[in-house]
Every structure is written in C-alpha cells, then in structure tokens.
C-alpha cells in the first residue's frame with residue numbers, strides 16, 4: 330500500500346481527504362481521494378503498490394486490455410473508438426504538422442491507435458504492461474510493443490511524437506515518466522496526453538460515483554491547472570488544450586450504472602448531452618482533455 334505523507338505534486342504537507350470512492354469495476358473496495366490545499370492536486374490515497382495493483386485490472390471487461398465486445402456499453406464503446414481513432418490521428422497530424430514521422434504510444438493497450446498511425450505511414454511503436462494486450466497488438470497489427478521496464482532501451486531524441494491516451498493517471502512513477510518522455514522526444518517534438526478532468530461538469534455532478542475516478546487504477550486526478558503545474562519547468566511548453574467531446578457519454582452512462590440506475594444508458598446519454606453542451610463553450614469543464622506539449 331502506498332501512503333502519501335505530502336502532495337505528490339508540490340510536496341506540501343497540507344493534504345486532506347476530499348472524497349471516498351468505490352472500486353465499482355472490480356474489487357468493490359473503497360479508496361479515499363485526497364486533495365492538496367496548496368496546489369489543488371488530487372490523488373488516490375493508500376492505493377495498492379505496483380506489485381499488488383495487477384489484480385485490480387484482471388477482468389474480461391477491462392476493455393482497453395481485453396478488447397471484449399460483450400454488452401451494449403462495450404459495443405458502443407467500440408463504435409465510438411473507431412471514430413475516435415480517426416479523430417486522434419487527425420489531431421496528431423495537425424499538432425505535429427507532419428504527415429509522417431515516428432511515434433511512440435505509451436500504454437498502447439490492444440494497439441489500435443499505433444496501428445492507425447502505422448497505416449498512415451508512420452513508424453509506430455508502443456509500450457504496454459499487459460502481456461495479453463501487447464501480444465494481441467503484435468499478432469493483429471504486426472506492431473513492435475515493448476514492456477515499460479524496457480523504456481530505457483529506447484534511443485534518446487528519437488520520436489517526433491509521444492502519445493498517452495488516458496494512461497498517465499495509471500503510472501506510479503509520474504515524475505520518472507515525464508523525464509523519459511523528455512529524453513525520448515526529438516527537440517520540437519510533440520507530446521499528446523489525454524486525461525479525465527476532475528474539474529469537469531460531470532465530475533461535479535456525479536461526485537463519488539464519477540466513473541473516471543476509477544480507483545485504485547487511477548492514481549492521479551488532474552485538471553488543467555494541476556496538469557500545467559506538473560509540466561512547469563520540465564522543458565515543455567503547453568501549446569494547446571482540446572476537449573475529447575465523446576468521453577462524457579461513456580463516463581455518464583458508467584456513472585449512472587455505478588449509482589445503481591437501471592436506466593443507466595438512457596439517463597447517461599441525456600446527462601452526457603447536458604454536460605457536453607456548456608462544455609463546448611468552456612472546454613476546461615470537459616469530461617476529458619487532451620493536452621498538447623512541445624519539447
């Protein structure tokens with residue numbers, strides 16, 4: 330178990346309990362989320378360490394790893410994923426200004442995004458901790474996927490772009506990863522990081538049921554301010570923040586389900602629309618955000 334005595338972001342000792350969340354996905358155990366009263370950073374407290382976290386991911390339903398197609402929500406997730414893959418690819422091409430180049434997808438899961446970039450003519454590699462997922466990437470798409478423990482074997486300044494789609498919140502060694510990203514990116518290279526937004530309309534509404542808390546798998550809970558603070562002084566400049574507009578529907582449906590609503594799908598779609606509309610005009614309140622950093 331990992332207990333933080335001080336803020337993992339600014340090191341202040343002024344940290345306090347914010348909310349207690351349940352692991353609705355797997356264990357049904359409770360985990361507290363704490364907040365720093367100096368910098369505002371929120372983090373899961375007393376979470377399993379790297380040797381113990383594995384069992385919290387072990388499920389046929391953990392979609393980013395198992396690629397299952399069971400259930401209505403998962404079916405829709407797959408449809409949306411197809412659409413999102415195209416969107417992510419266009420974001421990457423747009424933000425790098427490159428039609429082709431080298432890309433490292435950290436937390437590549439079953440390899441769909443790296444494969445989409447490979448299809449577009451990029452030299453794509455991935456990093457994935459889950460053996461089943463990385464094997465599937467190699468088998469289905471012929472991708473070269475390495476384990477996180479081998480990240481140090483990758484050559485410095487070798488990637489035009491590094492992407493982390495909803496993965497940074499899972500990493501114990503937050504600061505170590507940022508150092509590695511900085512080492513691996515070419516000067517002028519682009520890092521794209523997508524994260525749930527704890528300051529979103531849907532997080533405010535669902536409180537402890539907000540599905541993107543996803544404790545204890547999500548260790549860190551960012552908003553635009555704390556994300557900016559994390560990268561400050563680390564050799565990056567934040568050039569853009571973009572919303573991921575469809576995530577709010579998936580998160581709202583799941584959150585309604587966690588609340589025990591038997592009409593979770595319908596209510597989730599309705600509430601998702603209700604949160605998505607004002608977020609069009611205030612992207613800092615979007616359910617998920619994509620941060621674009623340049624080295």
Ligand SMILES: [Zn+2]
Nearest residue numbers: 336339365368
């Ligand atoms: Zn702090």
